[in-house]
Amino acid sequence: AQSVTQLGSHVSVSEGALVLLRCNYSSSVPPYLFWYVQYPNQGLQLLLKYTSAATLVKGINGFEAEFKKSETSFHLTKPSAHMSDAAEYFCAVGMDTGRRALTFGSGTRLQVQP
């Protein structure tokens, strides 16, 4: 079984401030982990993914995430927020055995204040 918990349904930061979106997962086998971003009225776009290579993963738009097995976490960060980062962010977990569909968290809406 696999599950994802995203702490904080809404996060607000000032432009230029650090962005930290939290994701914890549970998985009975080594997981694949993903972050997706959804802009208003659009589908989801892959930001980055972890697939058992480097634990620090860099994605698009300056985002990165670190896989920490001991904490079962995959938090998303960006050093300096831009107004264009305002969107909803989803963490997802998958595994290559058993059920093949990704399990998504409930999402975190990021607001960026000027």
Added chain:
Amino acid sequence: GAGVSQSPSNKVTEKGKDVELRCDPISGHTALYWYRQRLGQGLEFLIYFQGNSAPDKSGLPSDRFSAERTGESVSTLTIQRTQQEDSAVYLCASSLVGQGYGYTFGSGTRLTVV
């Protein structure tokens, strides 16, 4: 095509009517997924296709929901006797085999049942 295409983009239907939602995946992507996203909520898995077989239908909420896929191509999600609680954005995604690749999502079909 270059991306995952979904049609229609918007659908308003009367309660009790049947609707068909279409998904055209990326050429060569053998895996296809349907998810539902209710307003303000995360993604709810519906069904997964590998080729034209559906090894995981566990997310279909009732027998009013069905889906089929022609070869490794177009998929149709059908909702019979629609209810107001079916109102949501229905998202389709496709991927290469193996969850490590992640998904490419379409822009979704926004279904409103009145």
